Amino acid sequence: MQTNNIQTKPDILIVNEIFYSIQGESTHAGRPCVFVRLTYCNLRCTYCDTAYAFEEGLEMTIDEIIEKVDSYKCNLVEITGGEPLVQVNAHKLTKALCDKGYEVVLETGGSLSISDIDPRVKRIVDFKCPSSGMEKKNFWENVNYLKNDDEVKFVIGDRNDYEWAKEKIGEYGLVDKCTLLMSPVFGAIDPKVLAGWILEDKLDVRFQIQIQKYIWQPDARGV
Numbered sequence: 001m002q003t004n005n006i007q008t009k010p011d012i013l014i015v016n017e018i019f020y021s022i023q024g025e026s027t028h029a030g031r032p033c034v035f036v037r038l039t040y041c042n043l044r045c046t047y048c049d050t051a052y053a054f055e056e057g058l059e060m061t062i063d064e065i066i067e068k069v070d071s072y073k074c075n076l077v078e079i080t081g082g083e084p085l086v087q088v089n090a091h092k093l094t095k096a097l098c099d100k101g102y103e104v105v106l107e108t109g110g111s112l113s114i115s116d117i118d119p120r121v122k123r124i125v126d127f128k129c130p131s132s133g134m135e136k137k138n139f140w141e142n143v144n145y146l147k148n149d150d151e152v153k154f155v156i157g158d159r160n161d162y163e164w165a166k167e168k169i170g171e172y173g174l175v176d177k178c179t180l181l182m183s184p185v186f187g188a189i190d191p192k193v194l195a196g197w198i199l200e201d202k203l204d205v206r207f208q209i210q211i212q213k214y215i216w217q218p219d220a221r222g223v
């Protein structure tokens, strides 16, 4: 059983950044969204674009986080990282946001259990493909906890990743569980190539690109 491993003081989380932007990935792409990026990650993906969230962060109470989120007057909130589930209090935060009526999305790397997340939260589970170097960390029991409104994402770096993802989709019957997303690793594979493979195979997935990288600079933070 995979477990979370950082228990900060009651009602405290280490927060890397809170910002308001356009949701760039998932079925929510294109929507205005408040992002709460929590510090720490238990993985080290080869293509990680948020390594600054591994250690940098400030302590905030859950009330302080919610006050900041409230200030943007936007109903969609995404909890992300790093790996947000590393901090046990992430559960208290998501519950508090749901209780206030927010639509809450949580993006996780798929290595920690999603079983305890508030059922009102829409989970995006980013199972790690071989080119990430983190494939062995995938916690596949998570497929048993997927709901209709969750999403599974595969970030594809090469043809081997694509074939691997297709195999996992079949092995775990993922098409029947929730929406499936496939996106290219930025700068590693031409989006047209991945789109072509999906079309050729008539794969029942949603192709996507990280639109925030096209709106702003690819390495911009807080967008």
Ligand code: SF4
Binding pocket: 041, 042, 043, 044, 045, 047, 048, 049, 050, 051, 081, 082, 083, 109
């Ligand atoms: S899970 Fe996300 S934040 Fe963590 S190393 Fe991988 S890409 Fe970076």
